[in-house]
Amino acid sequence: MGTPGVEGLASVAEKLGEWQSDGGPVQLHPGDLGWFHRFGAEHTANSVRLWERDGQTLAIGLLDEPDMLRLALAPTAFEDEELAQQLVADVAPERGVLIEGTVYLEAPTGARIHDLLFKEGWDLDQPWTPLQRDLADPVEDPGLRVDVIGPDDAPVRTAVQRASFDGSTFTDERWHAMAAGAPYGSARCLVGRDGRGEAVAAVTVWSAGPGKPGLLEPMGVHRDFRGNGYGQAITLAAAAALRDDLGASSATVSTPSFNVGAIATYRAAGFEALPETRDQIRRA
Structure with a gap:
């Protein structure tokens, strides 16, 4: 080792x-x-x-x-x-x-x-429930304005992350550290905006190479804008970016099985649930 x-x-x-x-x-x-x-x-x-x-x-x-x-x-x-x-x-x-x-x-x-x-x-x-969407066919329009985030827009991406996950520590500095890593050379950060231009949802997608399964990690919806279908929309945008920009064969995401809301969102975006997985635990 x-x-x-x-x-x-x-x-x-x-x-x-x-x-x-x-x-x-x-x-x-x-x-x-x-x-x-x-x-x-x-x-x-x-x-x-x-x-x-x-x-x-x-x-x-x-x-x-x-x-x-x-x-x-x-x-x-x-x-x-x-x-x-x-x-x-x-x-x-x-x-x-x-x-x-x-x-x-x-x-x-x-x-x-x-x-x-x-x-x-x-x-x-x-x-945990892994979900996957085959990307052989084009992905439907998400019906949401979606921006690809670069270094100058990092504060927008990190702000949505912190507003999506309680306790998130995703700062601008950490976005730049992430973007400096080799895997980010085949990744995209996406931010969805509503009709007023407000940043309402965000996702980062990662490639494993052309013809390989891509990954959504993480995806979140701003707590002030939930219940409007933005989770489904940004997930569709993520799948489209993996297919059209990065050449992925499929899009994969995993979530705890108790998170029925997240599972419903991914299913609404065309993802199918795979067999549940379980970590192993050694108790003290």
Whole structure:
């Protein structure tokens, strides 16, 4: 297990993109790395873990929080027993990858590590619902003015984010840190405006490469403008940007299954729910 260093983050994002596929399990996406980059390159590099063998990267982990590790696996490594045993050993309390106490691990469905963690006493956490929209056909008009955000407009994007999520710490400085990361070279920040020009919703979309699934992370509607269909509209704009600007084959988003409002919004924008996923939890 190692870390990539700041100079290796672009290669990590590229590898994550290679591992994405339509019809495959939803797993850590280069956009997740890109969104995390708002905390800066050094912090991001220090939060990434790599598992390699014979010069090949088999697994990539992102410490989203000190108590939360998100894993992506190479397509050939899902049933790799040696890798799974090493991963289980590395997330044991004495290894220090995760803090002591209650911790969480997200791994793609079908990975051997799930069975081994259950044997170590891990349980299932609350369900999440991934949703996906195929982008083979053009996306319908969202019926909303949508602006692509550049550096000069960053304050608009960050203001909508903070007005959409209680406790959000997305500042202008963090937008610029995010935009400086390698994954943002294939990303777009979009802001939707109502008929008066007010910024009412925002989304960031991330590419994994042409012909690969793209990601929405995050999407939010300003708390003062909810109930007007702006969530559906900005989600349609996101899907269109992924298809038309970035060449994505599909658009993917995930939300906690209890968030029935968000699920309804994504369904209204043509997304279909995939089988629920669950993190695994090791309780203190």
